[in-house]
Amino acid sequence: MAVKNKKLNLKDKYQYLTRDMAWEPSYQKKEDIFPDEQFEGIKITDWSQWEDPFRLTMDAYWKYQAEKEKKLYAIFDAFAQNNGHQNISDARYVNALKLFLTGVSPLEHAAFQGYAKVGRQFSGAGARVACQMQAIDELRHSQTQQHAMSHYNKHFNGLHDAAYMHDRVWFLSVPKSFFDDARSAGPFEFLTAISFSFEYVLTNLLFVPFMSGAAYNGDMATVTFGFSAQSDEARHMTLGLEVIKFILEQHEDNVPIVQRWIDKWFWRGFRLLSLVSMMMDYMLPNKVMSWAEAWEVYYEQNGGALFKDLERYGIRPPKYQDVANDAKHHLSHQLWTTFYQYSQATNFHTWIPEKEEMDWMSEKYPETFDKYYRPRYEYLAKEAAAGRRFYNNTLPQLCQVCQVPTLFTEMGAPTKLSHRQLVHEGERYHFCSEACCDIFKDEPEKYVQAWLPVHQIYQGNCEGADVETVVQKYYHINIGEDNFEYVGSPDHKHWLSIKGQKPADQSKDAA
Amino acid sequence: MSVNALYDYRFEPKDKVENFNGMQLLYVYWPNHLLFCAPFALLVQPDMTFGDLVETVIKPAAAAHPDAAKADFLNAEWLLNDEPFTPRADASLKDNGIDHKSMLTVTTPGLNGIADVGY
Secondary structure, eight states, rough: OOOOOSSHHHHHHHHHHHHGGOOOOOOSSSSHSSSTTTTTOOOOGGGGGGGSSSSOHHHHHHHHHHHHHHHHHHHHHHHHTTTGGGSSOOGGGGHHHHHHHHHHHHHHHHHHHHHHHTTOOOOOHHHHHHHHHHHHHHHHHHHHHHHHHHHHHHHSSSTTTHHHHHSGGGGGHHEEEEEEEEHTHHHHHIIIIIIIIIIIIIIIHHHHHHHHHHHHHHHHHHHHHHHHHHHHHHHHHHHHHHHHHHHHHHHHHHHHHHHHHHHHHHHHHHHHHHHHHHIIIISSSOOOSHHHHHHHIIIIHHHHHHHHGGGGTOSOOOOHHHHHHHHHHHHHHHHHHHHHHHHGGGOBBOOOHHHHHHHHHHHTTTTTIIIIIHHHHHHHOOOOOHOOOOOOOSOOBBOOOTBBBBBETTTTEEEEEOEEEEETTEEEEEESSSSHHHHHHHOOOHHHHOOOOOHHHHTTTTTOOHHHHHHIIISOOOOTTTSSSSSSSHHHHHHHHHTTTOOTTSSOOOO | OOOOOOOOOOOOOOTTTGGGGOOEEEEEEOOOOOOOSSSSEEEEOSSSBBHIIIIIIHHHHHHSSSSSGGGGTSEEEEEEETTTEOOOOSBHHHHHHHHTEEEEEEEEEEEOOOGGGGG
């Protein structure tokens, strides 16, 4: 190509630096160069229809990101130098960070790997460039989240080995297996799963509460990370919508395939976000909004409008959305009481909500909290006061698909577990719900190999037969420091000493 | 349906009974007692008697619940893999038809959990 002007206008620059980076192969067949593009059955008739909504080129990308990075790290430095951790609302808040660092930040890294991989698989240059940029974004988010939270690691327990724990700890197999499922799918399913279902439909339920939660609770480092990631997230969301519309517009045969993926990945994402529901309602000392409110705004309203818009392509709302909508009244409470009883095996603490918090929940969950959940906490508080803080000393049954304990209840029957089971090729499998059971039936070969933490312990693959050995040796959770009840924990004592409510603890913050 | 893959995609199930060193998995669900968030996942010997299962495995597992002391598990209402089931206390799990990864559901009439809300 002959360049006449030294300085290109934006449109030309975009053209040269994206589409012109591709070429028609002359001595290799296209399907040999992009071997993963066909097998899912998605038909692309014209890749040139791919619209990049941002028209961002790599040179501009590096420049923007570098500027954001400079500001971000300046604030991290200031936060650390001013002992920013002392200004948070309450040390219970840090437990949300522990969950985020072990459960979510490694997913950013998994997303980086996923986009890097599928970015190689598309014969359309526009899609390749978009995936390349998102891959770099995700890597950056993984790194900057770890840096934002690293200051807390100097002062609080449970943050010391996040990546290691992500691959081993029982409840972290939920986020890990979610992304493994997506990354082991074909490139179009990966984009439907992550770009569309997760980034576009559900991500607001993760980032808005988490970043607002950080702001409400005085965590300036994490808030700043949020601002720094915001423009990237906006790009990812727009890409998610672009991807789905592009695939649907290319060929009508794509519609039923995409519909099945939307059904699956809406549900997989919803199950994953059950962890966020308890974070919002229970782990933020200063509450932003309830999980039920967030679900109404970000799923029922925004998602409702989205699926109305997609109707013209022949797409209907996700199959089990009614179950998810009904669950908004129960989810966080069911999750928190689960983690409360298994706190001996987590890298974060749990506690009984304080009186004002319970009143807040009565107000936010008028139909369910006082009836079903307040009595639980009253009982647990009584037991704890009598010196019998409740821990469940058995291991729970896990769902073969989402890997969450099978703790969820039937729609309209909140004291009855929505357990399902089936026999496949002579083996029994158990599920938390009809929806997870359906996902299994569609692709049993995938889920029969699930690495279920409870079963792995019983098979003797986790360095010990008793919970204490597994927790200490296999999970790297420091017993008596990272796990168990919050009240009376080293973190709690340390916080009281920061706040001058008890003589200073010599072991930390000595300087 | 079956997975759509680039090659013949078949793998061994990870939780076959031979991976459990002579033991087998058993799940026990006690409805209306959600103090225990999910059914218990238990590792048991296939040749232990059902009576022993109740005495040495299920009772200790459920002991933390205030209803446990009042429950007559052996004479309660049982389901085996969602089907009605009458256990024989002196027969082994195997002879009772309880195979690997089976689930027992035991309902104890009159015991509805803490505060009568299935907890």
